[in-house]
Amino acid sequence: MKAVRSVRIDTLRGIAVFGIMLVNVWGFAIGNNFSRYGVIGEHAPLLDQLVVFVVAAFAEQKFYPIFAFLFGAGFALQTGGRHFPGPRLDRIKTTYRRRVTWLLGCGVLHGSFLWFGDILTVYAICGFWLLTQAGRRLSGVVDSLRRMAVLNVAVLVFMAYLTYQLMTMPPEAVTWGVDEIARTHAVYSEGTLAAIARERLSDFWGNLTNSLFFLPKVALLILMGVVSVRLGWLTRPGRHRAVWGRVLLAALWVGVPVNLWWGWAALRDAIDPHAAGPMAAFVSFLVEVAGPFMAAGYVALVMRAPEPVLAALARWLAPVGRMALTNYLAQSVLFGLLLQGTGLRLGALLSHAGLLGVCLLLMVVQALFSRWWMRRHTQGPMEAVWRRFAARG
Template sequence: MKVVRSARIDTLRGIAVFGILLVNVWGFTYGSGLSRYGLLGEHAALADKLVVFLVAAFAEQKFYPIFAFLFGASFALQTGGRRAPGAQLDRIKMTYRRRLIWLLGCGLLHGTLLWFGDILTVYAVCGFWLVPQAGRRLADIAVSLRWVVALNVAVTLFMAHITYELMTLTPDAIAWGMGDGARAHAVYSQGTLMAIAHERLADFWSNLANAVFFLPKVALLFLMGVFSVRLGWLTHPQRHRALWRKVLLAALWVGVPVNLWWGWAALRDALDPMAGAPVAALVSMLVEVAGPLLAAGYVAALMCASGPVAAALAQWFEAVGRMALTNYLVQSLLCNLLLQGAGLGLGATLSHGALVGVCVLIMIVQVLLSRRWMRFHRHGPVEALWRRFTGSSPEHGMAGR
């Protein structure tokens, strides 16, 4: 089945790739401890404080929802709408399962060798649950959606209990977390190849164990992506401007204030964990909902953008989005080489502001290389391998955290 590309969808995916880099870069340097941004200290430079605030407020929890949403949308684009059971539908499902097997293998390698925060593995696992939705009526998919929403409510209530426990951490527990974070930072930024590999593997398997609480949210975003295509919200945004304007207004009036609060709480936690950790735990719970809401606002802004604005953004980001999986994996490789002890070890000395500067340089290089590559090729390098393995185009299937 041939899938028609959408410049706006590719542009959105390209922007999200860079947003994900802004979030992931801290893990390459500080590990997976309680404080994502490490310890700033009260006398940190204004630029360092500013980048922590801005990344927390406008990037963290904002871009993986976009990719999960687009993953579901790509599933709907590749499998089509309502189909009667039969050989054709069986072939579509079989091809998509091959794609997921490839993605699962890629994710496991990525998580163990490069980046413990890999999201491809989770997307692949959740994708196997999504496959039976192919060819179903929207009314039947809506039943699945209601069950997924109920499961998310149950998980949210459980996480509220965990949040309460985090808010009541004793000073000794917070001090232990700070010490463990400092140890992880030393391993990742100054350790040997074997020490880093051991730390990464432990963090990766810990993340996979915690994914049981993350999968319901991913499933919900997948289904929202399916609906966005089947109902034309994403593929014909000009017909649904009223809907997208409502989403944008909700993001502005609810998503922005809560996420600004989270930016302040994350900064306070980085400056003084003893005082900031309880508040950060509380606000982080709210951001579980407010983050995806602001992400929806980002999607809505691009869907509502005028033709010239969308074309200008596409000039820079469409090629990046067309080879998003390649760019996502290359970002992990570059962060290993530049920041970690087995490479140049810059993570041990760079300030928080300089880390974001590294991200900007990587973005510029990837924009230039992606635009050049896509002038001469239909797919990115990794996407081409994916196509060769599965016998179908992976154009709309990249996902990242």
């Protein structure tokens, strides 16, 4: 079944592409640390402090949930609704299995050679499991959603234990962490090709190991995307304004306060990890839940946006969303060339405000390129390769 294009969904995907950029840039310059923003010190310029606060409060843990949600929505649009067992369902599964197989290979290569924080691998792993939901009744998908929610509660309990361990770390462990931040920052922003490659591989495969605890959360968000399409919340938002209104209220009362708290805690941690570390660990645990709440609020805003506002956003962001994979991979290439030791080494030269400036510049470039490309083609370059692989045979 051919997926139905939605301007709102494409626009939302474009917003997520740029939001992800704001979060990933620190990893390219600073590395894979327990403190995403590094150490800026108490005498850091006010603008640098503001950048850390804004990115932590309004971007971190907000945009990968949207991507996961839309990954599930895409599955529902591509596979359709209820299908009885037979040749048609078999063809649907075969095509989708090829899609996630290609995505898995792309993710492994991306993580190994460009960006240790690759998310495509996790989506692909969840995609293989998601095939078990193809052709099911809505009630069956909802049952899977409930079971996945229970599993996520169990994971949160374990994460609470890990958070307690982080909050009670001895001072020497925090000192080691600060030294590690300086080491990885030097490797990524000034190191040789071989040094960066070794560090990236170590970080990527370490992240894959840790994703054991991350997969249930992504799977839950994906199933929520499937259910949202099956119920028409995403495809017919005008009929479900009340639903999105309630989502917006939840984001306002739960997501906003906790995420503002996290912005403050992340800033204090970046200024002085020894003093702020325990509080940052505690609030970062709360953001595991509050971040997706804020993400849901962003989705609700787009779903409820008046047509003139949507048209203005879609003009620039929908083309970005239609070639989201191309733009996501291009960001990794560009960040490597601009920020790391094998390129211009701007990661060692720019302040946090400067790194944000690089992101804003790349957003403009990608928005312009995406508009130009989509006027001449039906999909992005990487999307075309992906589709060809899935359609073969």
